[in-house]
Structures are given as structure tokens and as C-alpha cells.
Amino acid sequence: MQRISPLRTLSNYRLSLLRYDLPAGVSVFLVALPLCLGIALASGAPLFSGLLAGIIGGIVVGFFSGSEVSVSGPAAGLAVIVADSIAKVGSYEAFLAAVVLAGVMQLILGLLRAGRFSSFFPDSVIKGMLSAIGIVIILKQIPHALGRDNDYEGEFEFQQLADGENTISEIYRAIVTASPGALLISGVSLALLIGWDRLAGRSTRSFFKNIPSALLVVVVGVLLNESFPYWMPDWYLGDTAHQHMVQVPQLTRGQSLTSVLDFPNFSVLRDAKIYGVAATIAMVASLETLLNLEASDRLDTARRVSSTNQELKAQGIGNIISGLLGGLPVTSVVVRTSANIYGGSRTRVSAITHGVLLLVAVGLGTALLNRIPLACLAALLIVVGYKLAKPAIFRSIYAEGWSQFVPFIVTVAGIVFTDLLLGVALGAVFGIGFVLYTNTERTFRVVRDNRSVLIMFEKDVSFLNKPQLKEALGNLQPGDQVIVDGSKSPFIDHDIQTMLYDYRETARVQGIGYELRNVAPALRRGSRKPLVA
Incomplete structure (x- = not known):
């Protein structure tokens, strides 16, 4: 494998790496697009705010990031906090002022070198977090693969905000109401993803390696759905106006991108509760970022060590800009990062590429993008989830002994049946408990x-x-x-x-x-x- 070192600056970038970074950027873009929209819906925020956060997370945070593989954007873990905060401060514009303040706080944390605290998370908890997120991705995408889209894309909590179901009951409902068209599209997409990646790994031909499998399944998914009216009308999943399609907001004729932006209302800074909301966003976003950075370093094939302090500064800059322009808070996100690494990324250029593609999609590509069935994107995410939660990972952790396996499995169960932060907290408690127990043995x-x-x-x-x-x-x-x-x-x-x-x-x-x-x-x-x- 080609040896990859941190870029330091983009002027050091080697064009030979573009053959890896460009396909990875396309893969992340296809994963991030519905997630940005779904998280905005779950947050009770304007749809453009999710897309804007994805653009800033890709381009701005990607440029300043302390990691070569981490990808940032709006995070599912913040959706409930965002929704509650908007209600608490009274308006979305007031909430944006809190986002800007949160960014300033993160920037200060980076300058104070607070990133070192990420090293205190036990190894077994980080591994458990990755495996748990893989399982959650699979469970949450099964309904979309079967054509049921009642839950928001990107909502990873066990208890679902959108329809009152939970992860397990949603799968049952999806099986009962399964759409043959969605099932065919997701099944073909899964077969293509698995087969194409195997051919790319075994073949010496650049044809299989240079065409992203994610782009291929999207093209096939669109063509299959558009062909259903001609030979199987009942299987047709609809067009741009239907729920099962990607639904990027379209700008009307004569409407510029700046006309749909929201701007912060800084007059609310006289209200003390704004600072509490900002501190909550800063702490939760920083914690998710540090956790993901630890996880991304483990997945990075080049085994580079990210700068946690630089990443906090990058997140701070990103949130300041996102808040000023009307975007949701951004964090480093495991799902996008995993798709980036498994897509073959070598440097941060892939993260920046995904941000540029989101920007182009908002401005030019909505009509075409809105014809993408969620079933083929669900297949893409299911493959990413499986790679994070392979059975071999569970066997290897079990072989390391109970002191590693118990915190690992508690983290997995906690995240799957509650949410990310609570699951990690439970795993950390058990991990620290085993450390204390081990230190009392054979003293x-x-x-x-x-x-x-x-x-x-x-x-x-x-x-x-x-x-x-x-x-x-x-x-x-x-x-x-x-x-x-x-x-x-x-x-x-x-x-x-x-x-x-x-x-x-x-x-x-x-x-x-x-x-x-x-x-x-x-x-x-x-x-x-x-x-x-």
C-alpha cells in the first residue's frame, strides 16, 4: 500500500491520490445527502439548515481538520437537543446565536488543548461504539430498504421521534407493509455493492476500481424505478414528490441561495439561557467529535494519529460559520467517516469533495437527485454498517477476556437500545469499573x-x-x-x-x-x- 502521511497543507497534495479521494467523496456525498435532510427534519429546523451544515462540515471543517479521514456534518445525536433548544429560546434565529457561541467555546477548548481528554475513553468502549453504530445503521435502514419511510433518515435513537415506534417495531411494520419495488431495488443494490467491491479487490483492471460502487447502485436504482411504470406499475415508488425519494428543497426561478439562508439574532445574547444552550451544544458536539476521532484513527488504514486539539478548533470555526449562515451545529460523524474510509479515502480531499458536491446539488442538481429511491441508499448504508459490526469483531473482543468484552457489549447494547452518548457513558462506567477491579487484584x-x-x-x-x-x-x-x-x-x-x-x-x-x-x-x-x- 502507498504510504500516506498527514497533508499539513493542501499545497502538498499529490494528484495521484485523487483516484482514491474522488470516489470516496462521491460515496460520502450520497450517504450524507439524505442524512442532512433527515436530521434537519428531526431537529425541527429548515431543510436547508441540514444541507448547509453538511456543506460547511465538508469544506470548512475538512480544510481545517486535525484528521485526514474524519467527515463532519449535522449529527443525529444533537437532533433532540436542537429541537428542545429552539423551543427554549423561542426562534430558530435565536438558536443560531447559540450555535455561534458554541463554536467560540469549541475554539477556546481547542486552544486550551482540551482534546487530550479523548484518551481517557477505554479501548473496549471505542470498539463497542463502532460496532453498535454499525448495528444501528443496519436496523434503521431495513425499513427504508423495504419502502417504509415513516422515520427520519439519520435518526439513530431507539425510541423514534417521527412516528412513536421504536427500532424493532419499525422493522416489523416495514416487513408487513413491504414494497416489492423497494425490495427489488435494495436487493439488486446490495448484490451490486458486494459483487463490485469483490471484483475491484481481485481485478487488476482500473475499470472496477475507478468507478464508485455507490454511484453505480444509485444509477441502477433510479433506472429500475423509472422503468417500473412500463412493466410493473404497482411497483413504482414515485417521483420527486413522493416520500420514498430523496427530497432536496428546490429553489424557485429567480430565487438565489442567499434568499433561503437564516441569520442569527444576536439581540438574545442579553438572555442568560442562551449561554446555557450554547454550552450544552459545545460540550455534546465536542464529545461526539472526540469519540469519533478516536474511532476514525482505528479505522484509518494508514494508522495516522489525528490532532484532537486541531479538530476542536476546526469544529469551532465550522460552527461559527454554520451559525452565522443559518446551518445546524456540526460535529465529526461516525457514519460519514466510516463511508469515507470504506470508500477508499486517503486524505481530507474526499471530505472537502463531498461538501462541494452537496453545494452543487443544492444549486443545480435537485431535479435529478430527487429521483433517487431511498432503497438504494439504504443498501449502501447497510453495507457500511456490516463492515463496522462484522461477527469477527465480536469474536476477537470476546477472546480478549471479560474485562474487555463486558464494557464492549454493554456499550453496544446501550447505544442500540438508547442513544449514542448514553450508551458510551454506560460502557465507560463498566470499563472504569473493570480497571478498578483489576487494580485491586494481585496487588x-x-x-x-x-x-x-x-x-x-x-x-x-x-x-x-x-x-x-x-x-x-x-x-x-x-x-x-x-x-x-x-x-x-x-x-x-x-x-x-x-x-x-x-x-x-x-x-x-x-x-x-x-x-x-x-x-x-x-x-x-x-x-x-x-x-x-
Whole structure:
């Protein structure tokens, strides 16, 4: 494989990489288009606000990003927060002022180097997040693949806002009401995606490698649907006015793009609640971004390490511009990033390309794009989801032991049955719990030879080890000759030191010989002279 390094600046870009980045950008564009619209609907915001956030996330954040593969745009995880915030502040224009403030806060976080906190998420939780998102993508796209579109594209919560169903019941409804036309289109699309990618991997011909499989399935999907009226009219899924089609808002004749933009109302800055809304957006968007950056580094075939602080700055700049122009908040998004990496991306040019294509689509391509059936895009997302949640991933994590598998599977279940942030929080709690449990195991060992007892500390000893150490001291018998040796322990907590020193009086009363070695050098140099009882 060609070795890829961070670009630093686009002036270092090699045109030889365009053969990878351009198809990847097309794939991300096709995935992002319905998601931008669906998230705007779920947020209760204008449709153009979702598209605008996608454009800015691609072009602006892509240019300044700290990652070569991350792709930003409106995030499903913020949809509920956005809807609640608009209602709280009273208008969309007031909400935009909060978005601008959130961007300023993110920029400050980047300057303060707050990105380092992403390293505190356990490895098993990050892997669980990726697999869970893959499962959610598959489950959420099955209804669209079957022709049922009651739920918004891009809504990943288990309880659905759009129709009151949940992820499982929505699949049941979709199976009962399945459309033969949608089923045929999604089935053919899946076969093409799998077959074309296999041919591209095995063939030496550039024909299979240079034509994006995502673009191919969209063309086939459109042609199939447009042919149904001639040979199977009942299977026809409709045209630009029907629910099952992509529905990009069309500009009327004489209407410019600037005429549909909304602008922030900064007079609301006198209201204190605007700052609370802005802080919420900044914190949630930053957390999602940092989580996705950790995940994208794992998926990156070139194994590059992203700059989390630079990414926070890029997100801040993106949200400032998005808020000023009327767009939704942007974050780094796992779905787009995964589609980008699996589409063969090598550099950030693919993310920028997807943003440019969204801009062109808004200005020129709505009539054609609105003839794309969601069934073929559902097939594209299902393949991305499967790559994130392959059964082999579950087997490999299970083989690493319970300390890795339990936080992993808790994260998966939490995200699938609640939402992204709550699922990650649950996984992190279990991950930290296992770390604490592991640190309390085998901290010391007790060796007994008749009346001689050695208590040997073998690693750092913290207050979490007090119960086990207290039990070991409680098992000593009158007449025992005990040595407590801390020479192999780099750190002994103050609580442990205090308990060991306090036990000297107990040992004296019970007739136990008791000696401390290398337990508390600082105390030994002080006023406590006798170390032997």
C-alpha cells in the first residue's frame, strides 16, 4: 500500500491520490445527502439548515481538520437537543446565536488543548461504539430498504421521534407493509455493492476500481424505478414528490441561495439561557467529535494519529460559520467517516469533495437527485454498517477476556437500545469499573511458612486495596512473625501506610512479631522511629 502521511497543507497534495479521494467523496456525498435532510427534519429546523451544515462540515471543517479521514456534518445525536433548544429560546434565529457561541467555546477548548481528554475513553468502549453504530445503521435502514419511510433518515435513537415506534417495531411494520419495488431495488443494490467491491479487490483492471460502487447502485436504482411504470406499475415508488425519494428543497426561478439562508439574532445574547444552550451544544458536539476521532484513527488504514486539539478548533470555526449562515451545529460523524474510509479515502480531499458536491446539488442538481429511491441508499448504508459490526469483531473482543468484552457489549447494547452518548457513558462506567477491579487484584501476596509470614506488595497499592489488606492482617495469629515488604511497590497510598502503622499496636497486644520494610520512607525519616513491634 502507498504510504500516506498527514497533508499539513493542501499545497502538498499529490494528484495521484485523487483516484482514491474522488470516489470516496462521491460515496460520502450520497450517504450524507439524505442524512442532512433527515436530521434537519428531526431537529425541527429548515431543510436547508441540514444541507448547509453538511456543506460547511465538508469544506470548512475538512480544510481545517486535525484528521485526514474524519467527515463532519449535522449529527443525529444533537437532533433532540436542537429541537428542545429552539423551543427554549423561542426562534430558530435565536438558536443560531447559540450555535455561534458554541463554536467560540469549541475554539477556546481547542486552544486550551482540551482534546487530550479523548484518551481517557477505554479501548473496549471505542470498539463497542463502532460496532453498535454499525448495528444501528443496519436496523434503521431495513425499513427504508423495504419502502417504509415513516422515520427520519439519520435518526439513530431507539425510541423514534417521527412516528412513536421504536427500532424493532419499525422493522416489523416495514416487513408487513413491504414494497416489492423497494425490495427489488435494495436487493439488486446490495448484490451490486458486494459483487463490485469483490471484483475491484481481485481485478487488476482500473475499470472496477475507478468507478464508485455507490454511484453505480444509485444509477441502477433510479433506472429500475423509472422503468417500473412500463412493466410493473404497482411497483413504482414515485417521483420527486413522493416520500420514498430523496427530497432536496428546490429553489424557485429567480430565487438565489442567499434568499433561503437564516441569520442569527444576536439581540438574545442579553438572555442568560442562551449561554446555557450554547454550552450544552459545545460540550455534546465536542464529545461526539472526540469519540469519533478516536474511532476514525482505528479505522484509518494508514494508522495516522489525528490532532484532537486541531479538530476542536476546526469544529469551532465550522460552527461559527454554520451559525452565522443559518446551518445546524456540526460535529465529526461516525457514519460519514466510516463511508469515507470504506470508500477508499486517503486524505481530507474526499471530505472537502463531498461538501462541494452537496453545494452543487443544492444549486443545480435537485431535479435529478430527487429521483433517487431511498432503497438504494439504504443498501449502501447497510453495507457500511456490516463492515463496522462484522461477527469477527465480536469474536476477537470476546477472546480478549471479560474485562474487555463486558464494557464492549454493554456499550453496544446501550447505544442500540438508547442513544449514542448514553450508551458510551454506560460502557465507560463498566470499563472504569473493570480497571478498578483489576487494580485491586494481585496487588500483594501472602506467603506463610509455619509461623513466618511474608506480605509482599507487588505493584501500586491504593485505598481500593484496603479491604483485602485488612482481611490479610485479620487472619494473622498470635505467635506469627510477620514481615510487610513494600520494596517492589512504586506507590503506597497514604491510607494504606496509616493502616499498616496503626496495626503495630494490635500486633503488640496479640503477641505478633511485626516488621515493616520499605513501606513509608517519608514517615521513617520523621518522628516514627520503631518499625519493628
